[in-house]
Amino acid sequence: MANASYRRIEVRPLTGALGAEIFGADLSRLDDEMFAEIRRAFLEHLVIAIRDQALTPAQQKGFAARFGALSTHRFLKGLEGHPEILEIRREPTDRKIFAEGWHSDVTYQERPVLGSMLYAKEVPAIGGDTLFANQYMAYDAMTPGMKAMLDGLIGIHGGRNVYGDEPTSAITNAKLVADRKTAAETETEHPVVRTHPETGRKALFVNPHYTLRFKGWSEEESKPLLAYLFEFSVRPEFTCRLRWHDGSLGMWDNRCTQHTPIDDYFGKRRVMHRVTIEGDRPR
Template identity: 50%
Template sequence: MEYDHFKVSPVSGALGAEIEGVDISSSLSDGVVADIRQALLDHLVIFFRDQDLSPEAQIAFSKQFGELDEHDFVKGMKGYPELIRLVREADEAGRNFGGVWHSDVTHQESPALGSVLYGVDVPPYGGDTLFANQYMAYEALSSGMKEMLDGMIAIHSAIGPFGPQGRSKVYWRNMDVETNEKALEEVEHPVVRTHPETGYKGLFVNGTFTLRFKGMTEEESEPLLKFLFRHSSQEPLTCRFRWKKGSVAFWDNRSVMHYALNDYGGYRREMRRSTIAGDRPF
């Protein structure tokens, strides 16, 4: 597809595209914003290079696509509650934040529309982010599996990462993470989600927040969930983004999972994220 205001170059056959010729820290016309939104719907995740994005500029850019959501468990930046810092110092060991395939904040009744991630301090190598196309994940299933999953409901919760005994107490020591009883709350989402703008169907389960299927125990749910987690992150469904300082990734959380690689020990990495509020999945 051709766009009127910038050049778009796909980065893989599955999803992802790099946008050239746009300074997203500047005031954007309605036409440019509309083209960016369309590129996001077409490619599911879009990337910008060489951006000088202040906190104010990141908020202004993100708000052009919807209201911003404050994280339930990670405290926002001082003066900018809509932004969170994802920090891993050079001497930290263990699991990194986002180091498992997931969609953002699916523990909420209305999970995020999307997220904008900005590279503040990037290691010289490593720390790439992978993205996976959940439309393709659904379409690659057999007709029998699709028929079974359509109409199924999954239970989501933040107990794993953010519960009283969650892994955030062990890792992420340089982030302002709060663990509390709110993480014990459970919500229901369809296993197969229909995108509200494109009408396409995609898988909507992930290893961070999905606990089990409605009407089943965790033990009963585990085999099918494990299959879906593996299936939905197969290499042919993915693209990989190599970060540089000033890079931006903007993904559609309704159709994409992502995974932050943990392969840059000895180097510092700091990212800044804004999250755009979404609606109730159906």
């Protein structure tokens, strides 16, 4: 169902929780009015998939730059000639996929990215969807007692689970620009509940890849509550599932969502170009 408040684009929500497909936009010929509608859809739906695009790397970067300064991955190598573009490639013979499991991107950074954008270069006809979860909804659904406790907590985020000795995803040393030890030992702190700088809404801000413990708590003490939050924050009613097509440009608000890729396409190739936008320090 089209949303009547958009004049230049057609916006079709994916689920009652979050996510929308956008039709009728040609990002290679973007004007300010159309961008304003896309940006509004992004803030309203948290995840958008702009269908049927044919973009060069420079055009993808140009579109992303309208949201803010582009971010270059601290630990992983970018595309030749385009360091801001990370190629996420799964070959038919690769056993593991990139970044499996629920997470928000790069929250081990003091300023995690505002949003991430994947441009689907080549995707399987079936399989390789991405799940997203709305972290405003997760926060809103909790009891006043739980909210009051979480409002005062600080989470310690680090790269250990992803970049440690036993990486949980397909990050090989060849893809690293930093040494693995530096990546694994990077830690920073963020409020467990953050206020979105643009919408003013509160969102839960922990994720199983990077949130290691609460500040002032031991890992042992933190574990049960974190495990509860990790499970609660991705309940089915907070999610949507995005199916990719060649030429889809998907983008998520990394400040109020988590996502996970789905590994159901072994034996097939999937190639995405990822661009991320600099974010601010969570508050």
